[in-house]
Amino acid sequence: MLDVKRLRVLREVALCGSFSAAADALSYTQSAISQQIAALEREAGTTLVERSARGVRLTEAGEALVRHTEAILARLADAEDELEAIAGLRGGRLRLAAFPTAAATVMPRAIARFREKHPAVELSMEPREPDDALAALKAGEVDIGAVILSDTDQPEVEGMTLTHLLDDPMYAMLPIGHPHASKSRLRLEDLAAEKWMLGSTGKCPDTQILLRACLSAGFDAQIAFHSDDYLAIQGLVASGLGVALIPDLALVAVRDDVVVRALTGSTPVRRIFAATLKEGYCSPATEAMLEILTEVCADFGQGRRELALAS
Template sequence: MLDVRRLRVLREVASHGSFSAAAEALSYTQSAVSQQIAALEREAGAQLVERSARGIKLTDPGRALVAHADAILARLADAEEELLAINGLRGGRLRIAAFPSACAALMPQAIATFRDRHPGVELSLTPAEPPEGLTLLRAGDVDVALAIEATGPPARTDSADLDALTLLDDPMYIMLPRDHPLAGSSRLKLADLADEEWMIGSGRTTCPDTSIFLRACQAAGFEPRMAFNLDDYNAIQGFVAAGMGISFIPDLALINLRDDLVIRSFGSGRAPVRRIVAVTLSDSYRSPAKQAMLDVLVEVSGAFGARRTELALAS
């Protein structure tokens, strides 16, 4: 029978590409990782890893085993969570992944509210962009992941193994340096900004914010010229303030706006909107702690939406 702990070691070796990196991630020695892999190969009756001077490569049996490892480890994490939940909300743990703007705007109040109501539950928060957060969720490393979708009811995900709960529709604004020629306009037409250089999200079209931005520009009749690709809206603010370009910015990211920037609404039509969702595994155990956190996230997100910032209308 295969040892689950050794499956976890194999997954880390495959993820990091070397025994030494896997050892560091697991807080093991490199020798211990090597011994665990050798023992797993004996259990599997097949060579799982090819070793060379340039690192390691999985064999076909190794790739097959790793493909099953994530699901096995996720189910075991569910089993542990269910056992911990026997004591209801008097104990147990809950692990959450959230992207940076949600970490700044939603999670502080959500965690404070949850801890006030359920102090016996151990909480952890991992900052992770949506694709990485969903990877952590599928691997069983977190219980809830906050993600971003394009709007369009109902809330959905790209995979049948995930359930998405809508938290908030988060509108986009246009961010300009304060000395920009159009900074005095209260509202802007996107088509009037076709000749500008832009910064938004990463360069990956699979990034939700990037895809929302590109579709909005295409609908306005132009392909944007990208100055830099950045994943952090705090960094984007710095580049915009330095005159390197302009950017979209979502409402969640306005919580720590710089003084040398202005935010403007879209002058006509509906502003591009990203939908914030809380994602769970569709067939995972819904522990009392997990359900309580989902309820708190809905509550906190609703309160945030009710006091929607009016910075876009400021001069």
Template sequence: MFDSRHIRTFHEVVTSGSYSAAARVLGYTQPAITQQMKALERAVGTPLFTRVGRKMQLTEAGTSLARHAETILGSLSEAQAQMKAYARLRTGRVRLCGFPSANVTLVPEALSGLAKQHPGVQVELLECEPPESLHRLQQGECDITLAFTYPGLHEEVPDDVTEVRLLEDQLTVLLPTGHPLARRRAVQLADLAEERWIAGCPRCRANLLHECAELGFVPDIRFATDDNLVVQSLVAQGLGVAMMPALVLPSLSLTRVCGRALEPAARRHISAYVYRDHLRIPATAVVLAQLREAASRRIGC
């Protein structure tokens, strides 16, 4: 195995023409140069220099190594520059897996801040609902994953995965604007016992069933979709009501629906999950920091 310091010294000896000249350029003593060249010859297993009178001459092996030395040192220099770029956030790639309502709100805000501060860091955005999004993290398909849980539900993650709490997201009910309860600022879930319902992803649907069961009724679920735009359209057509996270409300694109807070308040917890070792990767750490900052601006909204 070659020592890169020995290759660098060898290249300077060849360029300068002697051990003494190389010593002056590199700031070493001549005996130090001699020792390095002996070590390099031991590593390659054959002499690299011979003496012809007072002059030093490359052997055939030395001539061959001299041809490679410049390429080796150029590659090392390029590699060092690339590593500095990663460390100083001039480049890098992070795979971020989010669920739909986060990808339409938190994630764009976070990536906007990232683009302004570290334009060289690229993010590959994936989309998946929990718990599948956590499985993708454990399978190495993403570097950071976003997931939500409801009270009483705890994610089972490996010990070396860190959970970073981002915010608590209040749940609301999405109603057609002409619905009698739309005139209220907040509604009780029990008041909607006779309504037709539009359910979301399996985890959201399970929470809806649980909340309704606590109040003694089973919701009449007519449709199920994890596409928030489809939910809005169905509600706008009067085909049902839906439980919707407040995180999505600012992005409502239809004028015939409205969101009303639940009373008593119901919330879901939104967290980022990342392997502990990945926190030491600068690009991953800075994306996580931007997610926290974006979430902090929404707390209390």
């Protein structure tokens, strides 16, 4: 078996025309170059370099081996590039999963910033509710999943590493003609007698947050309609069919026939995290996206605070 490092030395000798010049180019000693060539000749079973007072000259066998060496080194470089692309930021792919309100707000900003910095990485994003995103992570279908925990949950999910992105406060949404619509802030208990719009399943984090908040305020929420679509919920509220809690991320587009009011006291909060497999391989692309997501969400939160102060 021919040694690739020694083949590289032979090629450098052929390019430079002498052992001393090859030694300088490779940061070797001249003695080391001579030893490498001698070892390669033993492996090849023939003389590769003829030495004379005027320098060195490759034999016919040496010239043939150098020609093959060029191809071998080129293929090795291609292999190294491909491996780097798979594991790094010069190629490969990164698969994201996000629930609708994150997919409409912070995720597009993060994707745009990531593509600007790392255009060779192929990005994709699937719409997934938090439980589905965790299942997709466990199945190896995605690399990062945006998930929601309620404000009282411990930031732990079995088998997952969680990176905190954002605390997403929830607001009361009322029809524009509601008796409390003129108030700048509301207590949740002010809405105890109202009908509520709610997510479609008990597993929905937003549903759990609403029910828990109402219980803490001293009442059981009376559910009028179920929907996981916040645009649909806005329509139901606007039609006077009830009220709702709306997270900040869902307020990118608000109808003009509803009002949104902050809540006094303990504001219900959705805690948003980026989840990755705890025991999985975290590629450089994944690490870069986690960093960008953290930056984007910090900017988003700061903008929200500035808007609140301005109002």
